[in-house]
Amino acid sequence: MDHPDIAEVARRSGVPASTLRFYEEKGLIASTGRRAGRRVFDPGVLQRLALIAMGRAAGFSLDEIALMFAPDGRPRIDRETLRAKADELDETIRHLTAMRDGLRHAADCPAPSHMECPTFRRLLRAAESGAMSAPEGGLSGRSAPAAAGGRRAPAPRPADG
Amino acid sequence: MDHPDIAEVARRSGVPASTLRFYEEKGLIASTGRRAGRRVFDPGVLQRLALIAMGRAAGFSLDEIALMFAPDGRPRIDRETLRAKADELDETIRHLTAMRDGLRHAADCPAPSHMECPTFRRLLRAAESGAMSAPEGGLSGRSAPAAAGGRRAPAPRPADG
DNA sequence: CCTTGACCTCAAGTCGACTTGAACTGGCAC
DNA sequence: GTGCCAGTTCAAGTCGACTTGAGGTCAAGG
Helix, strand or coil, X not given: CCCCEHHHHHHHHCCCHHHHHHHHHHCCCCCCEEXXXXXXXXXXXXXXXXXXHHHHHHCCCHHHHHCCECCCXXXXXXXXXXXXXXXXXXXXXXXXXXXXXXXXXXXXXXXXXXXXXXXXXXXXXXXXXXXXXXXXXXXXXXXXXXXXXXXXXXXXXXXXX | CCCCEHHHHHHHHCCCHHHHHHHHHHCCCCCCEEECCEEECCCCXXXXXXXXXXXXXXXXXXXXXXXXXXXXXXXXXXXXXXHHHHHHHHHHXXXXXXXXXXXXXXXXXXXXXXXXXXXXXXXXXXXXXXXXXXXXXXXXXXXXXXXXXXXXXCCCCCCCC
């Protein structure tokens, strides 16, 4: 199969055919032509899909990923971009780690109510101050999209006052 | 101001008035009544909003958060739920950490093209195998919703073959 | 008295990444 | 030769968390 059809690509990559069509429409991948009206792909599309999957996993949007391919189709990934994304991930990891530790403590805390646990309250302040937003991506739970606007909250000392 | 109006709550909490109305409609918060047709809140709504912010930061959906309040309005958070979410965050953190390390290595890798860097290629395999999805929440970049379906990709050894 | 401005309601729009549905085509088996 | 299946196109729907817009109300101020 040196010229897989959409079903073959879907099978090998694990990416649904509908998504492959969508990606093609977006310019993220390309079919080499049609055979009896059906898309024919180059085997290289598999590597490209892997690259796209990696980009998504790293937190890049499809539009950002599209910019990482030269017009000729070869990946051309700016090292600075990678560093910047790594830094972003660092931030995210920091927040999530703090949140995880707080959750775990609260889960084991002997205080009768969470509101009486100092750690929980500290966590509460961190969250309300807008230092975080909403993590997740679909790794375990089914999701929780995100902030679309970029609000972030000024929060001049809400509760407890 | 022991009975703040919506503007006051918005100011103190950093949550836009539109969001407060939305949260009220969703049953996440409640106003104590109306004064000249306008919402009047109890000061306790601020703590409640903090709780909601924390829940969001921990990756809970608004619907999940809604379940964490007893009908009488008091928070009643199951410790098991917290533990489960902490475990989820652990997973997420693990993935993001691997991705971050890979990105950073790739950024500093002396290989002329990323495709020639073994670490980058390893990263690629990890991503394509569907071990990840799409992280982020709005912490630095402006977003990247997530996988809603729960696809995850079988991926029987895509590229490189 | 009339404007202003903050608030109200309700419906619809937004964002990103896809999925789904309807209507159609083309090749193969029977 | 016809029935099916797998593919095609294009438009529209989905999901979550909000935002935005239109049109209306109301108390205060000039």
